[in-house]
Amino acid sequence: MKNTIQNIKENIKLVIGVLIFGLLLGWIFFHSSGDAPKTNTEISGHEGHDHESSEPTVWTCSMHPQIKQDKPGLCPICAMDLIPLTTMSSGGDDVDPNEIVMSESAANLASIQTMIVTMGVPEKTVYLQGKVQADERNISELTSRFGGRIEKLFVNFTGQKVEKGEKLATIYSPGLVTAQRELLEAVSFKESRPSLYTAAKGKLKLWDLNDEQIAAIEEKGEPQLYFDVLSPISGTVSKRHVTIGDYVKEGTGLFEIIDLSKVWIMFDAYESDLPWIKKGDPVNISIQALPGKNFDARITFIDPFIEAITRVAKVRVEIVNKNHLLKPEMFANGIIESGIGENTDQVLIPKSSILWTGKRAVVYVKVPDRESPSFLYREIVLGPEAGAFYVVNEGLEEGEEIAVNGVFKIDAASQLQGLPSMMNPGGGKVSIGHNHGDAPMNDKKMENMDNPDSPTVDMSAETPLEFKMQLNDVVEKYLLLKDAFVATDASEAEKAARTTLDALNKVDMSLLSPGGYNQWIKLQKPIKDNLSGIIQMQGVEMKRSHFSIVSDNLIKAIEIFGTPEKESPELYIQFCPMAFDDKGAYWISNKQEIRNPYFGDVMLKCGEVKKELKQ
Secondary structure: OHHHHHHHHHHHHHHHHHHHHHHHHHHHHHHHHOOOOOOHHHHOOHHHHHHHHOOOOOEEOOOOOOOEEOOOOEOOOOOOEOEEHHHHOOOOOOOOOOOEEOOHHHHHHOOOEEEEOEEEOOEEEEEEEEEEEEOHHHEEEEEOOOOEEEEEEOOOOOOOEEOOOOEEEEEEOHHHHHHHHHHHHHHOOOOOOHHHHHHHHHHHHHOOOOHHHHHHHHHHOOOOOEEEEEOOOOEEEEEEOOOOOOEEOOOOEEEEEEOOOEEEEEEEEEHHHHHHOOOOOEEEEEEOOOOOOEEEEEEEEEOOOOOOOOOEEEEEEEEEOHHHOOOOOOEEEEEEEEEOOOOOOEEEEEHHHOEEOOOOEEEEEEOOOOOOOEEEEEEEEEEEEEOOEEEEEEOOOOOOEEEEEOHHHHHHHHHHOOOOOOOOOOOOOOOOOOOOOOOOOOOHHHHHHHOOOOOOOOOHHHOOHHHHHHHHHHHHHHHHHHHHHHOOOHHHHHHHHHHHHHHHHOOOHHHOOHHHHHHHHHHHHHHHHHHHHHHHOOOHHHHHHHHHHHHHHHHHHHHHHOOOOOOOOOOEEEEEOOOOOOOOEEEEEOOOOOOOOOOHHHHOOOOEEEEEOOO
């Protein structure tokens, strides 16, 4: 019985094991059939479509999108890490197609910084230069009221101080003697003919005799031969026009006397400073001749006219001149801490955030809620300069975020991707290839230089040598400016721009014929304006944008007027296809070897000689 039960148990275990094994085999069979290899028909179907739509990853540089490689690495231009091309663009329904997207690493390497736009009260420190001047209301010019001879002088030198009523000179006048005799004769008819007496007395008063002097003549009963010239004010004799023995006529100048107890300081204010200056503003004044001593005053007058040549308006303050420390023609410096308008809150942004072409002011606004830094090009309307800031009249709202550092690099990336940029506001693809002389370039800028029928007319034969010498001096200063940009030295560029501007201001355009005069006027203004832009703009990249315009117009000037053959070095027009707009940028060099002022060490040898300037 025991054996039978034992056999039954073993049979049950065997059956259960077989069932489990069978279930396992079935699961394996049916599961693997779902992953069985596809037939040719299946391969050519949906999955084949997925295979064909996949593409290899393209790696590019966020700052130089023309660089494209099939594997990661470093950008051959800027040595930044390459990123997948797909990360350079964004997706989604809310994305603006003009967004420029950068990776975090690219933004860090480009030193891009941003800030939130805020409202503030515009303030600016205005620095003025001027001179001490005499108060015009306290200047007295003494002239002879009657003809005669200078018998005595009590003022022997200019600079002598006199008091009001003090004797300055004694005059003998035959005409005055005659007039006194007429008065004495009229005295006897005073009762019967009072009008005759009044007329004789009035004649003497017109000759500057007072009532006391006339009464003394009547009392004495005989003419007075000598009359004293008295000082009308207390002050300093600034001019002495006569000496002893001189004969003078009626109206001849005798002395000029100035009261220096109160003086003016006349400051020169440039046009850009005038919005920040108003009557009543306090001015802190220092005098170069009185180091360590400051004066406080308030603006009492702002000239309603601007001087045509210097482009400045006179700003006047008045100072009480204790002990006569302040002397006319002393140099003075003034500092005004001023607000603009009604001192209301306005949108303020730093200068470093602005790209300025002279016609357009551009900022890059950061797009919120993006995983990678994204920016949009935006044109704005600027108000007055406020120290390190500008007032924004239109185009930005409080709370928006803008790039304040690395802006030019964002613009370069936007330009190279065909998006709206400072030099290409309409967008569109740009030329990105190098050309080092192996293939001809199609530049519209050179057409005017190469086409004899273009508006650029050669007037060098009729241009005076003196004008050519002056233009040559401008070119020599310009070459120093070019070298400063090659060295990427903003401070040296600013200094060189000032010396170039000085040389430009010394060019005498009156030497030219009417036709040449008109040509020079058209070229001089953009050169002058953009040299000023180099001086005023912050950052070497912004200065370079102005340098490009200076170069273009100076090239035209040399083409039109020429330079003196013996004085001028060999000059070459050189061109960089990578700078600014889709046609690149030109510059003048006195060396044939390429030294690029638009990129410096980054792409020092990028460019080619386009033309040798005619000497």
